[in-house]
Amino acid sequence: MRNQFAETLYEMGKKDSSIYIVVADISPAGSMGKFRDECGERFINVGVAEQSMIGICAGLALKGCQPFAYTIATFSLYRPFEMVRDDLGYQNLPVTVVGIGGGVIYSTLGGTHHAQEDVIIASAIPNMSVIAPCDPLEVVEATRYCATQKKGPIYLRLGKAGEPTLTENAVEPWEFGKIRYLRRGSDTCILSYGVVTNKAAELADRLTAEGDSVSLVSAHTIKPLDREGIAQALAHHKRVIVIEECAPGGLASRVKEIAWDTEAKCTLHTFTLQDKFIHNYGNHDQLLAAHGLDVDLIAAAL
Amino acid sequence: MERKAEFQAMDAAAARQRCMGYRRRVLEVSQHVSALHIAPAFSCLEITDAIYNVLMRDQGNDASPDRFVMSKGHGCMAQYVILESQGVLSSDDLAKYCTPHGQLGAHPDYGVAGIRASTGSLGHGLSIAVGMAYAEKTQGGDGRIFTVLSDGEVQEGSTWEALMMGSTLGVDNLFAFIDNNDFQSLGRTSETHPSFYPLVEKFDAFGWETAEVNGHDAEAIHKAVSARQGGKPMVVVCKTTKGRGVSYMENVPIWHYRAPNPEEYQQALDELNEVSS
Numbered sequence A: 001m002r003n004q005f006a007e008t009l010y011e012m013g014k015k016d017s018s019i020y021i022v023v024a025d026i027s028p029a030g031s032m033g034k035f036r037d038e039c040g041e042r043f044i045n046v047g048v049a050e051q052s053m054i055g056i057c058a059g060l061a062l063k064g065c066q067p068f069a070y071t072i073a074t075f076s077l078y079r080p081f082e083m084v085r086d087d088l089g090y091q092n093l094p095v096t097v098v099g100i101g102g103g104v105i106y107s108t109l110g111g112t113h114h115a116q117e118d119v120i121i122a123s124a125i126p127n128m129s130v131i132a133p134c135d136p137l138e139v140v141e142a143t144r145y146c147a148t149q150k151k152g153p154i155y156l157r158l159g160k161a162g163e164p165t166l167t168e169n170a171v172e173p174w175e176f177g178k179i180r181y182l183r184r185g186s187d188t189c190i191l192s193y194g195v196v197t198n199k200a201a202e203l204a205d206r207l208t209a210e211g212d213s214v215s216l217v218s219a220h221t222i223k224p225l226d227r228e229g230i231a232q233a234l235a236h237h238k239r240v241i242v243i244e245e246c247a248p249g250g251l252a253s254r255v256k257e258i259a260w261d262t263e264a265k266c267t268l269h270t271f272t273l274q275d276k277f278i279h280n281y282g283n284h285d286q287l288l289a290a291h292g293l294d295v296d297l298i299a300a301a302l
Numbered sequence B: 001m002e003r004k005a006e007f008q009a010m011d012a013a014a015a016r017q018r019c020m021g022y023r024r025r026v027l028e029v030s031q032h033v034s035a036l037h038i039a040p041a042f043s044c045l046e047i048t049d050a051i052y053n054v055l056m057r058d059q060g061n062d063a064s065p066d067r068f069v070m071s072k073g074h075g076c077m078a079q080y081v082i083l084e085s086q087g088v089l090s091s092d093d094l095a096k097y098c099t100p101h102g103q104l105g106a107h108p109d110y111g112v113a114g115i116r117a118s119t120g121s122l123g124h125g126l127s128i129a130v131g132m133a134y135a136e137k138t139q140g141g142d143g144r145i146f147t148v149l150s151d152g153e154v155q156e157g158s159t160w161e162a163l164m165m166g167s168t169l170g171v172d173n174l175f176a177f178i179d180n181n182d183f184q185s186l187g188r189t190s191e192t193h194p195s196f197y198p199l200v201e202k203f204d205a206f207g208w209e210t211a212e213v214n215g216h217d218a219e220a221i222h223k224a225v226s227a228r229q230g231g232k233p234m235v236v237v238c239k240t241t242k243g244r245g246v247s248y249m250e251n252v253p254i255w256h257y258r259a260p261n262p263e264e265y266q267q268a269l270d271e272l273n274e275v276s277s
């Protein structure tokens, strides 16, 4: 995902001289090096100084530029939180805050590097939009959107590198603010976003093999949430499952709220990260499993 | 008034021997994980060794009044191997480093034996250390607090807030060491941030007692701290080399977070053996 982000930003940056990237001492992935070399003035490294990174983006945006702030998710959103809220949210500036390694992807780096509540925190800020692409192709779409929109701040939650492609045969295109059907079925609908959508896809395969007719949905825009799309999904499936790499209070809670509001008749199952710090290590899958986000565990719980 | 020695004596030859062993042990651990911060640990190894094995009373164990915080949390491999040599951590702990059933991750975690604060996000440790030092002073203890910061994290605004508070609160029982290796993730600090320097003068201006030493020279570290005037918190700016001890790691950014392959591992061990013979 990092590489597709860098590649797309480079493409956009070549065309639009108002695009800046402000990084905080993070090695530039892929084409970020090209951006730095070819759009030199518009590449800023603040060093280990994330608060300044956000403030500088605000200043650039106040002068009409289109800035991106870029570092590890905990350091792009949590460390400079009030700058994100006041400078970007309150002033409603078109700055994209990129969080690399959202969720618990940095599994062995421990709790200080786990952005397990990032989507909820970002969503709580008025004016803030939140996008979490599920695969490298969606990263390209989302980055293009972020580079051209003037609506307000966006938290763009990305993974790391090497994520599988999930959307090449999607039955719908990517559109900001709309849920996106990757496959359409009539019995079960699985909603997910971000990197963990690969688990949702695996579950969809499994249920399909068992004879279920399964829809798989990328809910890439968590804010503003496509209430109408979700209401339709709840109305037209017998069972809805939400799989989310975020603490309780994110998409799963929103879907329940919509289900209540619309008096949905389907059954609804939600699987999220737990509301706790897990002091275990291992790889990303192992840490997700420690939180209960494992396809076997999910299948058994259905 | 007679002034008794604040710190026990430093045996520099013994320190060199210990650090050699610690380097070997870090390399050993690197052979069963996919990645770890070797170069950051080698950069601050002599400093961390001096703190644990000489400057802190009773090696900073639970009975000691003294405490150590690894503010540059990603340097914790240095801390782990020292805690292992003291028997605070077990070799099984290190064998399970970064595994689902282990208790040691790539950053220090409060609650693990010997770890006094969870760090990993840069720029937290100095304020925590100021708080610990102030608690000691106001609760009638005589404990000293030691912390190691990276030059990268000195760029965080929070570090400067802590520097201001350290002198405002007069915590003269606090000793901060800067692992001044002129490297951060994106390259040389001196190239990306020329105005980061001069450093010692900045700490002076914030009201700290300062010293500048070679951070791989145990004797120099010890001397600087022992010779302090007192009455102020102290910061020792230590000139270091990132990756110190293994030629191909020194000042080469990828070793910030890479584990050597078997051939590289062997070369590293050979180099260390050569130095010690």
Ligand SMILES: Cc1ncc(C[n+]2csc(CCOP(=O)(O)OP(=O)(O)O)c2C)c(N)n1
Binding pocket: A024, A025, A026, A048, A072, A075, A079, B039, B040, B043, B072, B074, B075, B120, B121, B122, B123, B150, B151, B152, B153, B179, B181, B183, B184, B185, B242, B256
């Ligand atoms: C607040 C925060 N921002 C960013 C990072 C990511 N990070 C880890 S190490 C590092 C910089 C490494 O350079 P330095 O701090 O000088 O450490 P050293 O040279 O001793 O390895 C960065 C930016 C972090 N851990 N915490």
Ligand SMILES: [Mg+2]
Binding pocket: B150, B151, B152, B179, B180, B181, B182, B183, B184
């Ligand atoms: Mg450094």
